[in-house]
Amino acid sequence: MTTTWVPVPEDSPFPIQNLPYGVYTHGDQAARVGVAIGDFVLDLAAVLHDDVFARPSLNAFLASGRARWAEVRRRLTDLLTREEHRPAVEPHLTPRADARLHLPIDVADYVDFYASEHHAANVGRIFRPGGDPLTPNWKHLPIGYHGRAGTVVVSGTPIVRPSGQRKPAEAPAPSYGPSTRLDIEAEVGFVVGAPSGLGTQVSASEFGDHVFGAVLVNDWSARDIQAWEYVPLGPFLGKSFATSISPWVVPLDALEHARVAPPRQDPAPLAYLREDEPWGLDIALEVEWNGQLVARPPFAQMYWTPAQQLAHMTVNGASLRTGDLYASGTVSGPEPDQRGSFLELTWNGTEPVKLPDGSTRTFLEDGDTVTIRGTAAGPDGARIGFGDVSGTIIPAV
Numbered sequence: 001m002t003t004t005w006v007p008v009p010e011d012s013p014f015p016i017q018n019l020p021y022g023v024y025t026h027g028d029q030a031a032r033v034g035v036a037i038g039d040f041v042l043d044l045a046a047v048l049h050d051d052v053f054a055r056p057s058l059n060a061f062l063a064s065g066r067a068r069w070a071e072v073r074r075r076l077t078d079l080l081t082r083e084e085h086r087p088a089v090e091p092h093l094t095p096r097a098d099a100r101l102h103l104p105i106d107v108a109d110y111v112d113f114y115a116s117e118h119h120a121a122n123v124g125r126i127f128r129p130g131g132d133p134l135t136p137n138w139k140h141l142p143i144g145y146h147g148r149a150g151t152v153v154v155s156g157t158p159i160v161r162p163s164g165q166r167k168p169a170e171a172p173a174p175s176y177g178p179s180t181r182l183d184i185e186a187e188v189g190f191v192v193g194a195p196s197g198l199g200t201q202v203s204a205s206e207f208g209d210h211v212f213g214a215v216l217v218n219d220w221s222a223r224d225i226q227a228w229e230y231v232p233l234g235p236f237l238g239k240s241f242a243t244s245i246s247p248w249v250v251p252l253d254a255l256e257h258a259r260v261a262p263p264r265q266d267p268a269p270l271a272y273l274r275e276d277e278p279w280g281l282d283i284a285l286e287v288e289w290n291g292q293l294v295a296r297p298p299f300a301q302m303y304w305t306p307a308q309q310l311a312h313m314t315v316n317g318a319s320l321r322t323g324d325l326y327a328s329g330t331v332s333g334p335e336p337d338q339r340g341s342f343l344e345l346t347w348n349g350t351e352p353v354k355l356p357d358g359s360t361r362t363f364l365e366d367g368d369t370v371t372i373r374g375t376a377a378g379p380d381g382a383r384i385g386f387g388d389v390s391g392t393i394i395p396a397v
């Protein structure tokens with residue numbers, strides 16, 4: 001049992017077994033890398049005497065590779081558990097409440113997948129009633145698209161309602177205006193640390209050598225814009241206006257205990273997508289709409305694992321860059337209260353959600369706030385928490 005001298009509240013998402021990385025400012029200090037422990041953030045440049053942490057992003061540390069990630073984690077665990085280090089380390093703990101959190105990584109490329117069978121089938125039933133809910137390729141490859149890296153924002157960033165073209169089925173022509181069907185997608189994102197060369201492939205078994213950790217993602221989606229624009233090349237302006245991520249990157253080393261086998265894959269995928277030791281992860285998500293819990297999406301139900309997604313993303317020889325972010329796709333389970341988008345939760349707006357103030361919702365209204373949380377089991381009975389990813393909708397400009 002690992003115990004720390006830092007006072008950590010019992011229900012804290014950040015016990016000693018977690019140690020997630022973020023970028024923060026405190027007072028008029030320059031932005032720097034910190035690790036969350038209980039109600040504090042630890043200044044890594046100060047305690048490790050390494051300038052790689054005196055920077056406004058994690059990228060330089062992420063690029064240093066798996067051996068260095070493990071070494072730093074061991075050193076931090078040592079500093080925070082052995083009483084003899086307390087006098088030197090404690091002055092470099094800042095209350096998290098006093099720290100301002102920033103986007104933790106310079107996002108290189110951003111990819112979004114579509115890995116929940118329940119989500120894909122729900123969307124198929126809503127938009128292609130009477131047809132096969134899954135497309136013919138769905139169980140053969142992890143479907144994805146390239147999103148817009150430059151509009152990935154940290155939790156708390158206000159989300160401006162996007163405007164664009166939409167054409168309801170019954171309308172004779174498209175019109176322009178603010179989206180009236182603004183939605184969320186609750187997802188888990190994976191952060192690439194170690195790059196790979198152009199023309200090389202990264203296998204599923206090399207997942208832990210390249211991927212540093214995970215964040216929560218809200219893939220804000222304007223369904224009306226998306227529905228009109230997406231054929232035949234996929235999502236574009238209905239998604240690219242903003243994607244929110246949680247401020248703390250939880251290392252894969254903290255998620256080892258949460259590994260589970262994913263649902264059985266039938267038909268068996270092609271050889272390059274097979275995993276000897278699968279990287280399914282039992283992460284329990286919660287979605288709050290204006291403070292009301294509306295869904296509990298189970299990440300353990302995802303059909304394709306992040307290691308399979310990494311293998312697929314590089315099977316054509318595409319290289320990885322430090323700071324690449326790829327998200328899982330909307331996490332939806334089999335039950336109605338496990339759906340990770342409002343499109344599914346309200347069944348395309350036909351089954352409104354009732355909020356605590358008595359009002360009802362189908363899609364997002366201006367002023368609405370959505371918060372996604374996530375936890376996973378850790379060693380010693382610990383709970384590994386993700387930082388929240390939250391966003392409030394502000395009116396279209």
Ligand code: MN
Binds near residue numbers: 185
């Ligand atoms: Mn998505």
